[in-house]
Amino acid sequence: MSDSTAVIYQQVIDRLKAAERVLAVTHINPDGDALGSLGFFGELLASFGKVATLYCAGPLPKSLEFLPGFSNIITDKNSLSMADFDLIVSLDCGSVSRTNLAKEIANRSKQQFFIEIDHHPSLEGASDLELRLTEAASTTEILFRLAAAADLKVSPTMAQALLTGIITDTANFIHPTATPDTLAAASSILSQGANLSRLSDQTMRTKTLGSLKLWGIALSRLQLNPRYNLAFTVLNEDDLKNSGADYDSIQGIAGFISSIKEAAVSLILRNENGMVWGSLRTSRDDIDLNRLARALGGGGHRRASGFNLPGRLVCENGHWSVEYK
Numbered sequence: 001m002s003d004s005t006a007v008i009y010q011q012v013i014d015r016l017k018a019a020e021r022v023l024a025v026t027h028i029n030p031d032g033d034a035l036g037s038l039g040f041f042g043e044l045l046a047s048f049g050k051v052a053t054l055y056c057a058g059p060l061p062k063s064l065e066f067l068p069g070f071s072n073i074i075t076d077k078n079s080l081s082m083a084d085f086d087l088i089v090s091l092d093c094g095s096v097s098r099t100n101l102a103k104e105i106a107n108r109s110k111q112q113f114f115i116e117i118d119h120h121p122s123l124e125g126a127s128d129l130e131l132r133l134t135e136a137a138s139t140t141e142i143l144f145r146l147a148a149a150a151d152l153k154v155s156p157t158m159a160q161a162l163l164t165g166i167i168t169d170t171a172n173f174i175h176p177t178a179t180p181d182t183l184a185a186a187s188s189i190l191s192q193g194a195n196l197s198r199l200s201d202q203t204m205r206t207k208t209l210g211s212l213k214l215w216g217i218a219l220s221r222l223q224l225n226p227r228y229n230l231a232f233t234v235l236n237e238d239d240l241k242n243s244g245a246d247y248d249s250i251q252g253i254a255g256f257i258s259s260i261k262e263a264a265v266s267l268i269l270r271n272e273n274g275m276v277w278g279s280l281r282t283s284r285d286d287i288d289l290n291r292l293a294r295a296l297g298g299g300g301h302r303r304a305s306g307f308n309l310p311g312r313l314v315c316e317n318g319h320w321s322v323e324y325k
């Protein structure tokens with residue numbers, strides 16, 4: 001850890017210890033890293049003798065209900081009284097807009113301090129203090145280092161939450177974001193009591209009949225666009241409704257489709273609530289999908305990004321296009 005990073009860890013720890021009422025928030029459509037970070041953070045605050053309010057805009061994927069704090073997460077922002085908090089911490093959000101509290105955070109009072117802990121590239125510099133490590137494979141990898149810097153004892157439950165973020169964000173250590181430091185962190189986390197084989201079961205054996213049928217629909221519509229070296233597929237609103245599949249399943253399909261050999265980039269487009277949502281994936285080093293997604297008003301990582309646009313997908317004679325609003 002560089003000296004400047006060590007200083008930031010200490011500043012974050014000091015702020016957490018000094019705060020009286022803490023709100024922790026993670027991003028909409030949460031994944032294992034988002035809810036692993038949120039659950040771990042709740043336990044971290046508890047070990048400082050504080051209760052953190054945990055917020056994530058619903059719905060939450062039921063497959064992650066084994067994580068600590070899951071049942072305490074507030075999903076309806078009307079139940080939050082923002083004025084109560086003197087510290088707001090966003091975890092793994094990429095952009096403040098993904099907290100679903102962008103307005104509330106922008107309009108915070110002078111007494112309310114805002115910290116971002118994240119491994120996504122910075123978009124806005126919206127916070128008062130930023131613990132941002134883009135080389136970390138997951139936000140939980142950063143939280144692991146934060147706990148070490150605070151000399152904190154990590155319980156097996158906390159360790160399981162940390163490992164969840166690492167293995168879901170690296171697809172079980174196969175993404176190039178899993179560095180030697182990530183593996184070293186995971187090794188320490190295992191010594192702290194995390195159980196990798198149980199976690200693999202909890203995070204991989206989660207597909208329902210409906211979600212596998214949705215995979216089938218997505219795969220049956222898979223097409224190649226040779227001009228852009230792109231493999232893409234589409235899911236319309238009815239497909240999603242009929243399958244009962246959640247956002248997690250769609251991310252799973254996006255990951256699976258990206259294993260295609262014939263294309264450099266994969267894309268799933270889906271219709272939902274009057275918007276067209278896109279999930280982009282690549283395994284190529286020379287392609288930066290974060291730039292592409294940002295040009296479309298979204299964001300994410302170089303290899304995995306997303307965006308949404310007002311409009312809908314229409315199919316004519318087997319040819320799909322986006323009708324913009």
Ligand SMILES: [Mn+2]
Nearest residue numbers: 033092138139
């Ligand atoms: Mn993450």
